[in-house]
Amino acid sequence: MIRTVLFDLDGTLVHFEFDDFLQAYLGAIGDRVSKLIDPQVFLAQLLASTKEMVRSLHPAKTNRDVFMGHFFPGLGRAADELMPIIDAFYDEDFPRLRDTLAVEPHPLARPLLAGLIERGYDVVIATNPVFPANAIEERMRWGGLDGLPYRHVTSYETSHFCKPNTEYYAEILETVDRAPHECLMVGNDTYEDLVAGDLGIITYLVEDYMLDRGPFRRDPNYRGRFEDLESFFSSEEFAGMAGV
Numbered sequence: 001m002i003r004t005v006l007f008d009l010d011g012t013l014v015h016f017e018f019d020d021f022l023q024a025y026l027g028a029i030g031d032r033v034s035k036l037i038d039p040q041v042f043l044a045q046l047l048a049s050t051k052e053m054v055r056s057l058h059p060a061k062t063n064r065d066v067f068m069g070h071f072f073p074g075l076g077r078a079a080d081e082l083m084p085i086i087d088a089f090y091d092e093d094f095p096r097l098r099d100t101l102a103v104e105p106h107p108l109a110r111p112l113l114a115g116l117i118e119r120g121y122d123v124v125i126a127t128n129p130v131f132p133a134n135a136i137e138e139r140m141r142w143g144g145l146d147g148l149p150y151r152h153v154t155s156y157e158t159s160h161f162c163k164p165n166t167e168y169y170a171e172i173l174e175t176v177d178r179a180p181h182e183c184l185m186v187g188n189d190t191y192e193d194l195v196a197g198d199l200g201i202i203t204y205l206v207e208d209y210m211l212d213r214g215p216f217r218r219d220p221n222y223r224g225r226f227e228d229l230e231s232f233f234s235s236e237e238f239a240g241m242a243g244v
Helices: 018-033 039-055 063-075 079-101 109-118 133-142 166-176 194-199 226-233 236-242
Strands: 004-007 122-125 183-187 202-206 222-224
Touching (some): 018 079, 122 166, 194 202
Parallel strands (some): 183 202, 202 222
16 A cells, blocks of 8 residues: 655656756855865865765765765865855855756646645655755755655755665655555656665656666656656556555
């Protein structure tokens, strides 16, 4: 019986090209720190520390702990020297990336999530937790998805694992107290999102901004465009899975 629906964020609920976002993000944060440190040195360490965070399977360390423990020693700088600048970037510069990307909320996204919540389903925003919570909340605002009573939103402050590790999904299951067969994962990445199926979670691939990870890809249980989700969640097949 499906009781919880997990949604990826970027490319699934909020529609934009992730590569464009990444380039805009890296350029903006590099500009912010440029008066204190060479942006190329900063960005190289940022990417290296992000990779370290994604690889980590340490259950006692949050993603933030892993990132910070690798990032500042790698730069040879103290956290209290750079963190005020980084915090200012997320408060002031990060929200402006929306204009650079010309993000438009999908008209069906918020009604879809609100409708599921009203019908009694738990909804989880299962975005890859490599960003702080305020950056994730900002991207949710870009999609008009803020302010709903979500069961859980993953972020690097609270998560201990990243996609595509199955431990990421196992931690969500533990947090929301659900078995795999009680959950459905909706995402656009054939590896990072559909790997949830390795645990027995039912998967739905959104094809609008699909990312296909080649030999690491998984096959979904269901697939379609975002606009097809409304009819899917209203279908007799889903009702049967949900025990309605």
